[in-house]
Amino acid sequence: DRMTNLITQGVKEVAFVFSPPPIVASFEKRPMGFTVAKDSELGLIHVSSSTGVARAYGIRPGAIVANIGGTEVSSLRIEHVRDMLKEVSLPVSVHFEQARGMPNTVAGMIQHVPEEEQEVVAAPKKEEPRPPPRDPNVPMVVPPPTDIELDLSQPLGIVWYPSLVVKSVKPNSQAARLGIGPGWEVLGLAGEELRDVQELEKKLEALKAEGCLGQSMMFQPAAVPATE
Known part of the structure; x- marks a missing residue:
């Protein structure tokens, strides 16, 4: 319905924004396997490198560090966040998110093709079954x-x-x-x-x-x- 409305309004180009689910990682010992930095333009605390335990969780450079042990860190200075990671009591849960303002965006054209001009498209190949998506609210243990x-x-x-x-x-x-x-x-x-x-x-x-x-x-x- 949304696409039909856009076509009716004469819109011919749109952008699709995809955002992966957040990751809640539980760390029981140090090193946690990631380092952090602060983006100078957006002011976001993000992962600058990952290895070992963090990489096993699927955490990669660019992920946003949103919460450490229940404390929101987006407004904190980078030095404070680094000290928190060094001193926070373990085990601790860290909440990682896709970078806001830096989504994966795919631009595409909307074209209306009259029904009589539509081509018959072969059915897509059957894909292998995929595992169900992980619940981001369930803590993970490495x-x-x-x-x-x-x-x-x-x-x-x-x-x-x-x-x-x-x-x-x-x-x-x-x-x-x-x-x-x-x-x-x-x-x-x-x-x-x-x-x-x-x-x-x-x-x-x-x-x-x-x-x-x-x-x-x-x-x-x-x-x-x-x-x-």
Whole structure:
């Protein structure tokens, strides 16, 4: 109905604004895995970098820090917010939001095509079922990092994101048998930190070439909903 009214009014171009749901993250220990800065123009406290626990929650640079332990921080000085993150009692819940004033906007044209000129459009391909969206009001808990012993003589069965986060795990693979799942992040291999997937792959190939097939990989498991 809204689109029909716009067409009737002669509007030919609109902008669609998409905003992802907020994230409520519960941190039980430090470091929390993110740093903050303040936007000079909008005055918003935002995440400037994220890793480890914060990244496991899905928190990325640009997310707005709206609330720390029940205290709104939008009007506070950045120094005060940083002190809060250092001194607030744990566990603490931190509320992150999409940046207001900086939405993801998609512009599009509205065109009215007479019914007799409309083309028959093929039905879209059936998409794979997606998991239900996470309730932003349910606090999430990040499990502690875990060391997992790998057998490098066998394929891991992991598809990676460039950021060293597990995108998917192949069924019946070594990773699946070890309980590794999507959203897990690699923190280190054989006691060494890694920067990206390319470095991980080079390290794995070097270890296999040296015959060092039994290796420990440090993972940060994905966040899970808190249970009472």
